[in-house]
Amino acid sequence: MIKNLLSVKIQINTAYLEEIISNCKNGLIVSHFNPDGDAVGSIVAFYYYLKGRDIDAKLVLPSGYPDFLSFLDPKEEKIKISFFQKKEVLSLIKSADTIFCLDFNKLSRTEDLEEEIRNSTAVKVLIDHHPVPEVEPFSMVISRTDVSSASELLFWTLMSMPDIAGNINNISIECAQALYVGMMTDTNNFSNSVFPSTFEMASELIGRGVDKNQLQEYVFNSYSYSRMKLMGHILKDNMYVLENQKAAYIILRDRDKKEYNFSPGDTEGFVNLPLSIKGIMVSALFTENINEETSFIRVSLRSKGDWNVNLFANGYFNGGGHTNASGGRLYDISIEKVPEYFEKAIKEYLKK
Ligand code: 5GP
Numbered sequence: 001m002i003k004n005l006l007s008v009k010i011q012i013n014t015a016y017l018e019e020i021i022s023n024c025k026n027g028l029i030v031s032h033f034n035p036d037g038d039a040v041g042s043i044v045a046f047y048y049y050l051k052g053r054d055i056d057a058k059l060v061l062p063s064g065y066p067d068f069l070s071f072l073d074p075k076e077e078k079i080k081i082s083f084f085q086k087k088e089v090l091s092l093i094k095s096a097d098t099i100f101c102l103d104f105n106k107l108s109r110t111e112d113l114e115e116e117i118r119n120s121t122a123v124k125v126l127i128d129h130h131p132v133p134e135v136e137p138f139s140m141v142i143s144r145t146d147v148s149s150a151s152e153l154l155f156w157t158l159m160s161m162p163d164i165a166g167n168i169n170n171i172s173i174e175c176a177q178a179l180y181v182g183m184m185t186d187t188n189n190f191s192n193s194v195f196p197s198t199f200e201m202a203s204e205l206i207g208r209g210v211d212k213n214q215l216q217e218y219v220f221n222s223y224s225y226s227r228m229k230l231m232g233h234i235l236k237d238n239m240y241v242l243e244n245q246k247a248a249y250i251i252l253r254d255r256d257k258k259e260y261n262f263s264p265g266d267t268e269g270f271v272n273l274p275l276s277i278k279g280i281m282v283s284a285l286f287t288e289n290i291n292e293e294t295s296f297i298r299v300s301l302r303s304k305g306d307w308n309v310n311l312f313a314n315g316y317f318n319g320g321g322h323t324n325a326s327g328g329r330l331y332d333i334s335i336e337k338v339p340e341y342f343e344k345a346i347k348e349y350l351k352k
């Protein structure tokens, strides 16, 4: 049964993608550094789609993903993390004939894999929902910003592939589940970047058998006791409000991470918390990251309405993202200097 889906407004030229996929023998699927639920969800979903077509694809990420997403990692083809298995990952890129890039708009988001991917002669496909994607390295770019997530864009892409033909039952349950997780995490469980097409996607996936409550348990209710204590600590002692700027920010220091037994993914959701204060329109989280491997401060930004954190991240934090959710980094500045830097930056940005 092909349903008359409203959101086949998201028209994708799938003929070319079909041609690329039918010629693919050694596929490689990659997403961005510091992968989130959409990054992991979209690559895993695409992996299962290709697997259903008997295509052997490898999954690669530049850095590790949070523990609460590990249930998505396919048992038979574990995601390779370049940070831990660099040699192996580079050789996989070398031997790939087709590279599928999901949930990022610039190859630089793959960090130390950028050069190898850029120089590879493989056919490259980008499927992404960030504004202004880099197009030059890719044979095919599927880019829309009027979707919740890369996972949603992938969902509509797959739905229009000839073998799926708009019938959700032709999508495997593993693929459906990963797509749901990507959308659910990027929208913060339907609270932002939600479009009519997003609910439609959710409705289709739940109809397919996706257990939304179980996925919510895995993703949102699997934190440690110490992470909750860390949240309490930073909210009480390390959150600052700039009333005149309708802004708030949180500082997370390495010493607090240590004290509260921090693990990657523990900061998930922290940056959204100040936005629940009445009147606050923009929020920032600064995470100190000074150790043997890295020395920068990670910046996370969230906003409401027209407050554009993408431009703000571009201008002041060496980063980018979306209008209401962006990220970046600060180099050569100590965590103690961040309040001064942020307050100056926001005043300057608001003046413009
Ligand atoms: P988060 O705050 O969750 O780390 O990132 C929010 C969004 O900002 C991500 O979905 C991604 O689009 C973007 N983003 C995060 N970090 C960076 C970065 O270092 N550079 C760029 N260009 N975008 C980033």
Ligand code: MN
Pocket: 038, 039, 103, 129, 149, 150, 186
């Ligand atoms: Mn995304």
